Amino acid sequence: MSTAIVAPPETFNEAAFNAFLDQRDDPEWIIELRKKAFAIYNEKLCEPLDPEEWKRVDLRIFQPAKFSLSADKPAGNKLDTQLQGEAEFKGQVTHENGHCTSSQIDASLVEQGVVFGDLSALVHTHRDILEPYFMTKAVTPDRDRFAAWHAAFWTGGTVLYVPKNCSVEPPLHSLIALTQAGAADLSHTLVILEDNASATLLEETLSGDEGSPGLHLGCVELIVGKDANLRYVQLQNWNQKTYHFAHQAGLVESNGFMQWTVSALGAKLAHVHQDVVLNGRGSIGEVNGVTFATDKQKISFYTQQTHNDEQTRSDLLYKEVLRDKARVVWRGMIKVDKKAQLTDGYQRSDALMLSDTARADAIPGLEIEADDVRCTHGATAGQVDQEQVFYAMSRGLSRYEAMHMIVQGFFQTVYDRIPVEAVRKTLNDAVVQKLGIGD
Amino acid sequence: MTSLLKIENLHVNVEETPILKGVNLEVKAGEIHALMGENGSGKSTLAYALAGHPKYTITQGTVELDGAKLNDLDPSERARLGLFLAFQYPVTIPGVKVADFLRHAISNIRNPARKEGEGLVPMREFRKELKEQMGSLDMKTEFARRYLNEGFSGGEKKRMEILQLAMLKPKFAILDETDSGLDSDAVRFVSEGLTKLTGPEMGVMIITHHERLLQYNIPQYAHVMMGGRIVETGDASLAEEIHNEGYTALRERHPEAAAEQEQVEAVTQ
Numbered sequence: 001m002s003t004a005i006v007a008p009p010e011t012f013n014e015a016a017f018n019a020f021l022d023q024r025d026d027p028e029w030i031i032e033l034r035k036k037a038f039a040i041y042n043e044k045l046c047e048p049l050d051p052e053e054w055k056r057v058d059l060r061i062f063q064p065a066k067f068s069l070s071a072d073k074p075a076g077n078k079l080d081t082q083l084q085g086e087a088e089f090k091g092q093v094t095h096e097n098g099h100c101t102s103s104q105i106d107a108s109l110v111e112q113g114v115v116f117g118d119l120s121a122l123v124h125t126h127r128d129i130l131e132p133y134f135m136t137k138a139v140t141p142d143r144d145r146f147a148a149w150h151a152a153f154w155t156g157g158t159v160l161y162v163p164k165n166c167s168v169e170p171p172l173h174s175l176i177a178l179t180q181a182g183a184a185d186l187s188h189t190l191v192i193l194e195d196n197a198s199a200t201l202l203e204e205t206l207s208g209d210e211g212s213p214g215l216h217l218g219c220v221e222l223i224v225g226k227d228a229n230l231r232y233v234q235l236q237n238w239n240q241k242t243y244h245f246a247h248q249a250g251l252v253e254s255n256g257f258m259q260w261t262v263s264a265l266g267a268k269l270a271h272v273h274q275d276v277v278l279n280g281r282g283s284i285g286e287v288n289g290v291t292f293a294t295d296k297q298k299i300s301f302y303t304q305q306t307h308n309d310e311q312t313r314s315d316l317l318y319k320e321v322l323r324d325k326a327r328v329v330w331r332g333m334i335k336v337d338k339k340a341q342l343t344d345g346y347q348r349s350d351a352l353m354l355s356d357t358a359r360a361d362a363i364p365g366l367e368i369e370a371d372d373v374r375c376t377h378g379a380t381a382g383q384v385d386q387e388q389v390f391y392a393m394s395r396g397l398s399r400y401e402a403m404h405m406i407v408q409g410f411f412q413t414v415y416d417r418i419p420v421e422a423v424r425k426t427l428n429d430a431v432v433q434k435l436g437i438g439d
Numbered sequence: 440m441t442s443l444l445k446i447e448n449l450h451v452n453v454e455e456t457p458i459l460k461g462v463n464l465e466v467k468a469g470e471i472h473a474l475m476g477e478n479g480s481g482k483s484t485l486a487y488a489l490a491g492h493p494k495y496t497i498t499q500g501t502v503e504l505d506g507a508k509l510n511d512l513d514p515s516e517r518a519r520l521g522l523f524l525a526f527q528y529p530v531t532i533p534g535v536k537v538a539d540f541l542r543h544a545i546s547n548i549r550n551p552a553r554k555e556g557e558g559l560v561p562m563r564e565f566r567k568e569l570k571e572q573m574g575s576l577d578m579k580t581e582f583a584r585r586y587l588n589e590g591f592s593g594g595e596k597k598r599m600e601i602l603q604l605a606m607l608k609p610k611f612a613i614l615d616e617t618d619s620g621l622d623s624d625a626v627r628f629v630s631e632g633l634t635k636l637t638g639p640e641m642g643v644m645i646i647t648h649h650e651r652l653l654q655y656n657i658p659q660y661a662h663v664m665m666g667g668r669i670v671e672t673g674d675a676s677l678a679e680e681i682h683n684e685g686y687t688a689l690r691e692r693h694p695e696a697a698a699e700q701e702q703v704e705a706v707t708q
Contacts, residue, residue, distance in 0.1 A: 386493070391530035393514035394490050394523075395540070395603060396547035401555040402515075405543065409534025409586070 008045060009065035011184075012153060014038075020069055020153060029131065030123050037141040037151030044145035053302045056329045056361060057271050062243055067184040067215035069155060070097040077179050082235065082430060083204055087422035089173040091116040097183040098155030109168060115161035116172055119188055122159050129161050133192055138221035138249035138277070147247050150186050150219045157188035157219075162197040164225075171200040171231075171420060176216070178242060179208030184215040191222045191232060195253075198229035200420060207239035207266070214242040222250035222258060226280060229257045233423050237430060238266035240295060246272045254280030254309070261418055263290040264299045265430055271300040278305075278312035278343075288414050289318035289349075290427055292434055293326035293358070300329040305347060307340040307373075318349040319414045321407050321431075322358035331363045334377065338369040345373070351381040352410050354403065404435050442468040442505050442521070442610045444642055450499035451481075451488040458484040458703060460667035461500065466611060469639040473653050473678050474646045476664035477686050479704045482646045483527060485664070486615040490524040491517050504611065518544075519551035521610030525600040525617050531588040537599070538569060538583040541606050548607050572605045576632045594625030601632040611642045618652040630655030653678050663689055666699030 010016065017038050021031060074096045091105040093116065100118035109116065115126055123130060135141055141151035158174035176187050191201055207214060216238065224230045230250075238244060244267040252258045264270055276285035285305065293299050305314035320328045334345040351360035362379035384406055392402035411431060415424040444466040451459035459481050466472050476482050488495040489502060491514035502509040504520050512520070532540070546559040559565075573580055578598060588596050597617050604612055614633070618626045630652050637643055637656060645652055653661075653675065661677040662669045665686075670693045671677065681689070690697040 385530075387530050388532050390490075390492055390514055391526065392532065392540070394518055394526075395544040395607065396515055396518040396551075397543055398515050398547070398555055399513065401543065401547075404555070405535050405540065406532060409532055412534030412586075 008042065011065050011068035012149065016068070017152060023071055024120075026120075027124055027127070029127060033135070034152050037148050040141050041145060041148035041152050044142075044148045047145070049144055053273065053331065056331070057269075057300045058298070062269060064215070066213065067182055069153065069186075070099070070180055070183040073099040074101060074179060076101040077177075077208055079175065079177050079179075079206065079208065081175055081204060081206065082237065082426045083173060083202055083422060086426055087202075087420070088170050090168060090170045091172040092175070093118060093158045093173075094175045094177065095156050095158070095185065095187050096177045097180050098185045098187065100156050112166050113163040114166060114168060115159060117159060119154070119157040119159050119190065126161070129192065130159065130190070133221065133223050134190060135219070135221070138223065138251050138275070139219050139247045143247060146217060146245050147219070150188070150217050150247070153186050153217075154188045154219070155184075155186045157190065158203065160191045160199060160201050162193045162199045164194040165196045166194075167197065168199040171202050171422070174201060174203040176203065176205045176218075177208060178212070178214035178216065178238065181212035182214075184217065186217045188218070189220040191230060193224050193228035193230050195225040196227040197225060200231040202233045202235075202420070202423060204235040204237060205244075205266075206237050207242055210239045210241075212239065212241060214238065216242060216244045216246070218244070218246040220246065220248035222260070224250060224252040224256040224258045224283075226253045227255045228253070231259045231420065233261040233418075233420065235263045235426065235430070236266055236270065237263075240266060240268050240297060242267050244270035244272070248272060249275035249277060250285065251277045251279055252283035252285055255282040256280060257284045259286045259288075261288040261290070261423065263427055263430070264301075265292050265434060267297060267299065269298045272302070274301060274303045276303075276305045276314055276316075277308065278314060279308050281309045282311045283309070284312070285314045286417070287314070287316040288417050289316070289320075290411055290414055290431075291318065291320040291328055292431055293320070293328050294323045294434060295326060296324070297326045299327070301331070303330070303332045303347070305332075305334045305345055307334070307336045307343040307345060309337075309340055311342045312340060313344040314346065316347040317414055317417065319411055320349065320351040320360055321354065321410060322351060322360055323354040325357045327359045329361045330379075331365070332377065333365045333367060334375050336368040336370050336373050336375065341370050341372045343370065343373045343375070345375040347377045349379045350410070352407065353381065353383050354407070404432075407431070407435065440505070442642065443503075444522075444611045445503045446489075446500070447503075448500035449485070449488070449497065449502060451484055452496045452498050453484060453494060456703070457498070458667055459488065460699070462667070462669055464662065464669060466642040466644055468610060468642045470660065471637060471643045471645065471656055471658040473658040473661040473675075474644055474664060475661060475678060475681055477700070479700055480664040481667040482664050483615055486524055486613050486646055489517075489522065489613060490514055515547070518607075518609075519548060523604055523607055523609035523612045525604055525612065525614040527615040527617070527619065529588050529596040529600055531586075533586055533589050535587050536584055537587055540587050541569065541603065544603070545606050548609075569606065572602060575635060576602055576605065577628065578602060593620045594622070594628070597621060597625065597629050598632065601629055601636070605632070605636055609641065611644070613644045613646065614652070615646045617645070618647055623651075626651050627655070665689065665693055666696035667703070668696060670696050
């Protein structure tokens with residue numbers, strides 16, 4: 001499927017598209033955007049995907065016709081979230097099978113002009129805020145078939161808008177769940193921080209059970225204004241029957257700061273295209289990645305750190321642990337524009353293999369047009385150091401306990417970069433759970 | 440009952456190469472033994488083999504701790520029976536805090552039946568004990584929050600080994616060249632630390648080819664290894680003799696062992 005395919009899957013063809021439009025109550029401007037995107041989707045299906053991005057991802061196992069948009073709004077199932085209860089949230093939005101089932105925001109934030117809620121509702125009331133950014137700058141529908149597919153069929157999603165000079169201290173929480181077998185979620189996360197605004201958004205994705213197949217075809221757009229400060233976390237914890245495809249991009253203006261943490265624990269097959277675009281002088285983008293793949297999971301990241309102006313700094317650290325027959329691919333690129341002098345770009349991926357049958361590929365890359373920059377990259381992959389295991393065992397730790405401690409320590413160096421305690425704890429808890437400690 | 444570590448006719452291969460060729464040694468609780476010998480004589484091999492390093496294969500003979508045969512036990516099981524090795528080159532485990540590591544370690548040593556995920560020594564109790572032990576070894580408490588041996592100086596690593604010894608309170612401790620590579624102040628810290636820990640409850644085997652550690656911890660027995668065997672056993676005066684006169688006289692007294700040692704060196708280098 002990385003080659004061209006001619007017709008869309010029947011669950012996402014023209015008839016399905018029209019039925020989808022009928023069933024929704026979108027405003028005209030959105031319907032127009034969807035129609036344009038649907039046309040692009042049909043064109044893009046005839047084009048092969050970028051081999052640089054897709055050649056290590058085997059899409060043959062993915063059969064999109066097995067997934068469809070869920071017409072019925074769920075009653076709002078009790079969801080076993082990891083983050084809930086770990087911190088006090090000033091707002092909470094939940095999506096289930098593509099439908100928003102709850103949305104709350106603290107009244108004090110509303111007073112300050114903060115908008116936090118469901119995209120499907122906000123396109124009616126906040127066109128002025130959304131239209132300039134919604135799939136126009138960070139992720140555009142013409143990127144590839146997945147972007148266009150999402151732009152035509154997006155089902156909802158979480159919007160956070162923080163006006164100029166406004167600081168939202170406690171984090172906000174967004175939950176995306178799939179609870180129905182065969183359901184597709186095409187949720188869209190859009191964060192807009194105006195100049196000198198700051199906020200933290202913690203987003204998690206999960207499945208209602210272990211066995212139901214699902215599809216998430218997501219998009220994340222992060223717009224960070226001048227001097228603004230965004231912390232965004234996405235904890236991907238689908239079940240191992242779920243496909244996860246996403247275009248995610250963050251744009252940072254002058255002296256803005258974006259700290260972006262992604263974790264990949266779940267999914268049968270996941271491919272995430274993550275872009276950090278430093279548009280303004282002095283802007284900073286920091287990326288943390290925690291991946292723990294087991295069984296036959298296939299997890300792929302395609303990351304780009306783009307420096308478009310002077311004195312920008314990007315710093316990406318991905319840590320991956322693999323077990324069983326899992327496979328992880330990381331393809332990273334630092335791009336530096338001609339005018340982006342005095343930039344500092346860094347990318348690193350470290351993979352730790354717990355079994356001989358796991359496989360990790362790390363392919364860092366640099367494209368530098370400026371001549372006065374510092375760009376470094378690195379990648380390591382290796383088995384657990386048996387001398388470490390022996391040392392820990394000689395202190396009374398069992399072999400598994402020793403291995404588990406070494407794995408937790410391996411991730412700890414990423415956690416150390418994450419200032420939100422709830423996230424560190426949640427990540428560690430999830431890793432511990434996946435390691436099977438105490439089972 | 441006085442605890443006993445009994446090594447009988449121990450033969451050990453390292454990757455097919457025979458290194459130990461019949462070591463016999465008994466260490467009782469309360470005793471301090473010095474194990475001396477030149478590089479390549481088999482001292483560290485004995486230490487690793489006792490601790491159960493997977494690369495060191497026992498081909499013949501037995502090691503028993505209070506009657507329990509250690510040969511087929513993994514390093515964790517040996518540690519839980521009361522054996523401790525202070526490493527010559529302590530291993531770094533990035534991201535694992537000293538305190539977390541030690542809390543897991545002592546929980547297993549004190550409750551040898553403990554399974555992973557089961558209860559740990561209560562935090563308050565653990566913290567109090569750790570603080571006391573660190574204080575008596577003159578270690579700053581911030582070490583407890585650092586990652587195990589990461590960025591530690593040579594002296595700090597060795598002191599960390601002694602701290603672990605203090606926390607784990609083994610029946611038998613083997614110190615593998617704990618004094619090597621340290622300046623005289625660091626040797627003094629480590630030696631004094633060890634002195635505080637030794638007593639009637641613990642048997643100690645100090646592996647060294649210097650004598651500095653022994654000045655602070657006077658051994659009742661000194662053994663000299665050569666060519667994979669213990670060729671002489673005496674008291675502290677034997678250690679002193681080696682310190683003053685080197686190994687030349689010993690080699691002359693044991694020409695066969697000396698020749699075998701040279702052979703092994705030729706193979707392993």
